[in-house]
Amino acid sequence: MQLIYINDRLGYIKSSVNIGFILNENKEAILIDAGIDDENAKKAYKLLKAEEIVPKKIIITHAHADHFGGAWWFVKHLDTEIFSSLPAKSILEYPLWEPIYLFSGAYPPKVLHQKFFLGKKVSVDGVINPGNINFENINFEIVDLPGHSFGQIGILFEDYLFCADSFISYEFLTKHKIPLNSDIRGTLSTLGYLKNSNYKGIIPSHGELFESYLDVLVENERIINQILEFILEICFKKISEIELLNLVYDKFAISIKDMATNVLMRLSVLAYIGYLLDENLLTVEFIDNQQFFVRS
Ligand SMILES: [Zn+2]
Structure with missing residues (x-):
């Protein structure tokens, strides 16, 4: 874990999940995400404290446990206020929703009650929407970035x-x-939006600051289009959901050996199927109690 300044008013704590910060003139900070757990939050705070940075508020970018699991620690020890979008708030305040939706809405087995899926519950002090905002005398903008998570x-x-x-x-x-x-x-729209932007830099949650970012966005888009094309290609004939998943996993060299990877990968592929159905490029049929997909 390492604290990196981009300029004297903003920077990030580089970790497996970055924690961003923006500062006012008194070094009071708005943090962007909170790390995965207490341990992570505590370590991040140590780095902030060494720089005399005082966290006042935390904005959670989205309700994945690796981004909000550490928020509880900041609230308990520093009375930090928490802000998020409305969809994220429902999960931050009832974190079991994440393993529940990963397990198709059924009560998730213990193996999915792990810290990567089940963050510590935290109350949200305010819901924020896209647009300009002022917190702690800092003017900034909330940008809608649909696709990865609601x-x-x-x-x-x-x-x-x-x-x-x-x-x-x-x-x-x-x-x-x-x-x-x-x-x-949503993902394609977000990538399109970012491709047309001309920011000094963008900071993803996993990885480092990109000062020039067009190539990596094009690569993300290329992979998404490749997956879409592949699914359409294999759906020249009726294909069951299981067959479809297996062919995609084989094509992209994905190895599934546990339930956690299984639910995540299934969700990822279902997002493509849902998109193709709504674009009228795929249709669904039921034969012998099995769901089949075929190109329209
Ligand atoms: Zn995420």
Whole structure:
């Protein structure tokens, strides 16, 4: 974990999930995300304290446990206030929703009650919407970044955008192969928006500051289009959901050996299926109690 200043008013704590910060003249901070757990939050605070930075508020970019699990620690020890979008608030205040939706709405088994899926509950002090905002005498903008997770937002300050998980860096593309996105239309719209932007830099939650970011966005978009094309290609004939998932996993060299990876990858592929159904490029049929997909 390392604290990095981008300029004297903003920076981030580089970690497996970055924690951004923007500062007013008194070094009072708005943090962007809170790390995964107490341990993580405590370590991040130590780095902030060494710089005499005082966290006042935390904006949670989206309700994935690795981004908000540490928020409780900041509230308990520093009385920090928490802000999020409305969809994120419902999960921050009832974190079991995350493993519940991963397990198709059924009560999730214990194996999914792990810190990557189940963050510590925290109350949200205020819901924030896209637009200009002033906290602690700092003017900044909340930007809508749909696609990765419902209600995901970014924070734009002094021409730098904290863009959460709206794209993933090369390293993570190589590791995960299929980026986790819950809404492909939203993801493509966010990538298009970012491609047309001309910020001084963007800071993803996983990875480092990108000062030039067009290439990585194009690469994210290329992979999404490749997956869409592949699904359409294999759906030249009726194909069951299980077959479809297996063919996608084979094509992208994804290995599934546990329930956690299984639910995440299934969700990722379902997002493509949902998108293709809504675009009228796929249709669904039921034969012998099985769901089949076929190209329209
Ligand atoms: Zn995420």
